Amino acid sequence: MEMERKQFELGDIVQMKKQHPCGTNEMEIIRMGMDIRIKCTGCKHSVLIPRAKFEKNLKKVLRSAAERQQDEGQNNLTAE
Template sequence: MERKSFQLGDIVQMKKNHPCGSNEMEIIRMGMDIRIKCVGCKHSVLVPRAKFEKNMRKVLRSAAALQETEQQPPEQTD
């Protein structure tokens, strides 16, 4: 089975919804445990890495992709 790849700052989709109704979480700390923050209500939860990897479905928005779009200057039209 392929290991799921994720990094700090990614927005991930979880299998179960948070009680607020959102299933999108932002990774804000990584280590043996992973701290995730709900995108909907901003509540943070500390989850063991094994449980996080089991319950994560996919990466919705990568932190690297978000940084690339922020660094590009806006196009100017004359």
């Protein structure tokens, strides 16, 4: 039985299995490659994690980058 790989991309807000020591549970993906750099949305601290460890510790994608851009676009339209 093969487990489905979670889909994530640059700019996504993700939830990891363990929360950050500052108490926040949301991280933003700011760099992707063999290693993935994530930034805490609470204290802005960034951490570089090997991709395999990131995929193992990823709980779920909270907001994708595409959704965030659409929301910001709608906010800009309503502000005018």
